[in-house]
Amino acid sequence: MSGDVLIKVEGVSKKFCRSLGRSIKYGVRDVARDLVGLSSKPGELREGEFWAVDDVSFELKKGETLGIIGPNGAGKTTVLKMLNGIFMPDKGKVEVRGRAGVLIAIGAGFHPMLTGRENIYVNGAILGMSKKEINKKYDSIVDFADIGDFLDSPVKYYSSGMYVRLGFAIAIHCEPDILLVDEVLAVGDVGFRAKCYNKIAELQNNCTVVIVSHDMPTIARISSKCMLLNNAQPIFLGATEKAIQRYFSSFEREKTNIHSDGVYLVVCDIKTKVENDEYILTTGEPLEMNLELDSEVDAEQMTLIICFLSSSGEFVAEWSSWFNGVRLKLGKGRQKFHISLGPLQLNPGTYHMSLIVTSENRIEHLLWVHNGWIFRIEGKRIGNAPYEIEGSIS
């Protein structure tokens, strides 16, 4: 390895076995082959095995931060574990230089019966710190963890947030050259998370950070590049925004769920570019659409609602005819509507649109097309929130 390269991963793959029985058998066989000096042929799959990580390569220099994203089970944590040498790769090779600060799981190595104070020493030793080093940094660790009187209670009485606080505080104080962080930080409260990210930013100058997270704003903020894993394979490695966009669009389409009670959707014509069944918009663009509904009921008045949901299923934006002062009349038979929405200030990502028609009292749902349309919002910025407010400052 040359220069400032701290992590070099070349064509690394890892296989796992699905069945417990076979896993034992293979384990015994591999060990036996090791003992007699034969290769266990790690590069070949045996029955019941699969690649959990398939052909991953990257190189990280000092000061760089790699975000690893992807759906559950994509192999993100396995990559982290190979970087730490917990798992040996079955193909390829991993080279790392320097001491690794590892935060792969909450309080790894904490003993539930020991106090936080005692665990600091144990955990520090596991991370390779000497007693002298720990003593020197002890106050700083305690200060950072900020768990107050709990420091002298057994760790088993800690909340998961406190676990992470203490674990993270220790991991970053071992002066790592390489910091490996799994999703654990999500457990901490907002204040602590902010503190952690600030600390990571501070460390970034002197080390290489690899972080696994589902929290895209976080990834966007701290990663200098990003790898998207799906089904064990690296789909994308490069600019963070692009990786995040690919991530959002790689999700399987949410099932459309249509509930009709007397009103049917005949036509929905959205006036924008369509690509692979996805409606493409840029942040801040207005949206126009034509609807045609067929009604069996003769409702005096109705309300039409259009909602946007984030990819995690939360409602993030809504337009309602009633709220906009329009009292729509719905008679029997087919009727056409034209809807024009103002600038859609959604931040880049994937959203689903739902259409709801309710009776006047807005209790009875006459039509509910849930997750009927996918919108891909494009733009440069990955915000913290899905909605971007227009405003000015002086």
Add this chain to the structure above:
Amino acid sequence: MNNKQVKLYQPDAQLKMGWFVIWREMFDELISSRELIWRLFVRDFLAKYKQTVLGILWALIMPLLMVGTFIFLNRAGVMNIGKTDVPYPVFALLGLSIWQLFATGLTACTNSILQGGSMVVKINFPKESLVIAALAQSIFGFLVRIGLLVVVFAIYKVIPSWSTLLLPLALIPLMLLTLGLGFLLSLLNVLMRDITYIVTLMTTFLLFLTPVLYPSPSSGFLATLNIYNPLSVLVTGARDLVIFGYMKEPSQFLSASLISLVIFLISWRIFHLVEARMAERV
């Protein structure tokens, strides 16, 4: 920058390095894990005794019960233990204390990696430390029992020989044997959890096959067996050292020590070779 340690992880890495080259790395790793071994020992020690009322007294209860049972069986005439050179309680407690260094040590070592399981899969550290820290627990138990022995020696007015000062040296082969077997069994235990049960059974069984609670028979089946059982001479040799000040069978003790050393070195090497696979199976 360049003085930073570079680690290389790749399949069959150790096979490529060969069987012998790796010793240097193993020693370095052992030296640098001193701190960790101590911490793990303290951790297990605190965790073990914090929740008990009797605390370290538990290290005494089992040998006392065992010796008590034997005294009872002997007096009741169920069993004839034979003549011992010092009062039986002294003889048996001393032997049992030495034996338990092996037996509790082996049990603890065997379970060490499985018990450390959550740690093993979440962080990379020299796993030898877990096994060695487990043996340290057993050594601590032995030290506690020395306190009991002092009392028992005083009660029966037996004066240990000056050579007792060499006892720590005489116990090294036994500890190496324990550690060696512990390395192997802790690995096997990760693959097959049956090992825990087998070890518990075997240590109990071996206790009766080894002249711990009775003097070495001079003839018969057990006498023949004792020649091939390195544990026998390792336990009785150490005991003789305390009681008589010399070993009755120094050459046997020496060869048993050599066997222990070889077992230890081979097991350690195997452990180092295979430990990287353990995280996947724990």
